[in-house]
Amino acid sequence: MAAVMPRRRATFAAPLRKRRGPQKRPRRLPPPVLRRCRPTAGKSNGVEADGWRDFAASFVAAGLVKPTEVEQPPKESLTAVEAKEGSAVLLLPQGQSLTFNGKCCLTCLYGSVRVFGFNIVPDQPPYNLFSPHTHCALSIEAVAYKESEKSKKEMKTEARSILRAHLVPRDARIKLMKSFVPQCSMVLLEHLDTPVTRFILSHSDFSHVFRTKKQKVPCFIPEDAALTSTGIKRQDPGCGLLMSKSSLSAIDELVKACQEEDEGCPVILVCGPKSVGKSTFNRYLINLLLNRLPCIEFLECDLGQTEFTPPGCISLINVTEPFLGPPFMHLRTPRKMVYFGETNCEQETERYLDSLKYVFSAYERDVPLVINTMGWVKGAGLLLLIDIIRLLSPSHIVQISADNFRDMPQLSPEYTCSSTGLHTKGKVPLKCKSLASGTDDSELCRGQGDFRPPHSGHKLLCVQPEFPGAGVAGDGRTHSSVLRDMAVLGYLGQLQPSSIELVLPLHSLVPYQVPFSAVSVKVIHTDVAPSHILYSVNASWVGLCQVPDEVRCKVDGPVLLTQIPICDCLGFGIVRGVDVVKKLYHILTPVPPENLRLVNCLLIGNIPVPNCVFLNQAGIEGEIPYVTSEYNYGISGAGKLKMKKHLKRREHIHP
Known part of the structure; x- marks a missing residue:
């Protein structure tokens, strides 16, 4: 040099x-x-x-x-062509995938593809795919399928006939067939528009849910134009699902256990702190199981981030369809559900356990069960988790934990059996030595709780996530309160008629008229004076429930319950008005009339109606109903109650 x-x-x-x-x-x-x-x-x-x-x-x-x-090496391009207006045909060689944001309807035309663990083949119906930026992006991956005895020429002829049947233009067919290779897959992607998505996107706060962020370096190719016509946009594969080796190993073992029928149906409990991917793990596991089993039972124990219902519920759902989107896009009616009315149970753990016990009693143990738990695993939350394990007796415990989280010990059979819970006592081994005989007498003292202890044979599977931000609470893509509002909007979107493409505001829909004497009322999250009960009911989110006791008619006012019932919840609604003169509640709800006949109780909890519902009332002149700007937050008790979670309860303070 x-x-x-x-x-x-x-x-x-x-x-x-x-x-x-x-x-x-x-x-x-x-x-x-x-x-x-x-x-x-x-x-x-x-x-x-x-x-x-x-x-x-x-x-x-x-x-x-x-x-x-700097010139980058060219990436393997996708082969996508426009079939007709709002649709495109995508050809994927084996092992290649498309990661995207947006929403579309997928039909497998040839071969086999996998979306979030679920395999889709030509014999199956179309599936709706929802990939918002609030969750990890979905990927369409071409997977291997059964080898065909046909020659390549015969396979090409079959593929051409399929494309002709879907009205693919001749030039587009020629382009696709040039890239055709054995073991490739072809899917039809169509533009998707549903009443629920239209209702959610009609609110300005959530109109960007399915939009994608602009890339710093735009890269436009004809394939991207074909995909854009269907409502999706290609994203970097790093935006998709990232599963660690420990996650895949645990899932493989659980899938094998669910296929074996010798030891009964597995009961799988998934636990861990916040933001470690418990819900994502559950979705991927259930999708894989649905490739082999007709149905799976799912027990929802997380009050804040529910999977199939609006927040504040404990539910048992029979799952027969895959998870191909976020929770607010696949809300379903559970087999059994209790409306707890809160997003956490720190103040009422006994009522939470009683509600969980009531819902779990409907599980018949004839199919595998997957249990989702809360992310509250510190202090009293860990003790409550031990109580839940004793109550549900899982055969497998999947413990997901991040690197920087040290507050949760390994939930081995020995630990869960001997540790004291929040409301139960464990089995402690006692060794008593007899001085007279010189022999050891070992025995386990009997637990004094109301629940049976877990069997000693449950299998502990430890999972370490590897996606960015794992275990950092509040570092997720979207705040939990926003996801709860979207779940409520997804439920209210079921009110939109499917025959009309326009979005109808909620105040333009015809409500049900419910007499005061037909239902009893109870506010379950706080004490309300009887004279103010109608103010609490008006413009509130209510659980439509069925109590076993008959409602006692009251002529001069609403029927009030003195205690919080643990009963079946059949759905939810909004009380959009109270007619004091005619003594009627006006309720908007998507619950079918045959189920509404069973409702005899309205439960008001601490789940609010999203603010955007009140602010999005189209056609209103002057002041918006139920909305005011003249409110004095300086009055004592007028502001939001702040929880001090860092303070320990008296029973957990050691002298």
Whole structure:
């Protein structure tokens, strides 16, 4: 290098003496670049064949060019063509995938594809795919399928006939067939528009849910135009599902256990702190199980982030369809549900356990059960989790934990059996040595709780997530309160008629008229004076429930319950008005009339109606109903109650 540098300086300096006026000095190449440009014997260009990548990287490292200016190796392009207006046909070779944001309807035309663990083949009906930016992006992956005895020419002929049946233009068919190879898959993607999505997107706060963020370096190809016509946009594969090796290993073991019928149906409990991917793990596991089993039972124990219902519920659902979107897009009617009325149970753990016990009693143990638990696993939350394990007796416990989380011990059979819960006592091994006989007498003291202890044979599977932000509460894509509002909007979207493409505001829909004497009323999250009960009911989110006792008619006012009932919840609604003169409640609900006949109780909890519902009342002139700006938050008790979760309860403070 010492011999090369002076010679370079001389060649740059000599011409400058002959020029007049200010001249721009040529850029000097830094020493790292010169080291990478040594002449190589046998190469006409003086650079090694594999040295171009290092050569370009040296410019980036020296700050001479930006990373985006360096030519990147071309990525394997997708083959996508427009079939007709709002639809496209996508061809994927085996192992290739498309990660996207947006929403579309997928039909498998040829081969086999996998979406979030669920396999889709040509014999199956179309599936709606929802991939908002609030959750990890979905991916369509071509997977291997049964080898065909047909020749490549016969397979091409079959593929052409399928494309003709779906009215794919001739030029598009030619382009697809040029990329056709054995073991490839073809899917039809169509534009998707449902009443629920129209209702959610009609609110300005959530109109961007299915939109994608603009990329810094735009890369436009014809395939992207075909995909955009269906309502989706291709994303980087890193935005999709990221499963760690420990997650895949645990899922493989659970799938094998669910297929074995010798030891009964497994009961799988998934636990861990917040933001570690419990819900994602459950969805992926159930989708894989639905490839092999007709149905799976799902027990929802998380009050804040429910999967199939609006927040504040404990429910048991029979799952027969895969999860191909976020929770607010696949709300379903549970087999049994209790409306708890809160997003957490810190203040009423006994009522929470009683409600869970009531819902769990409907499980018949004839199919595998997957249990979703809360992310509250510190302090009293861990003790409550031990009570839940004793109550449900799982055969497998999947414990998901992040690297920086040390407050949750491993829930081994020995630990869960011997530890004291929040409301139960464990089995503690006692070794008593008899001085007279000199023998050891070992026995387990009997637990004094109301629940039976877990069997000693449950299997503990420890999972370590590897996606960015795992275990960091509040570092997710979307805040939990926003997801709860979207779940409520998804439920109210069922009120929209499917025959009309326009979104109807809720105040334009005809409500049900319910007499005061037909239903009893109870506010379950706080104490309300009887004279103010109608103010609490008006414009509230209510659970439509069925209590076993008959409602006692009261002529002069509403029928009030003195205690919080643990009963079946048949659905939800909004009390959009109270007619005091005619003694009627006006309720909007998507619950079918045959189920409404069973409702005899209205439960008002701490689940609010999203603010955007009140602010999005179209056609209103003047003041918006139920909305006011003249409110004094300085009055004592007028503001939101702040919970101090860092303070320990008296029973957990040790002297």
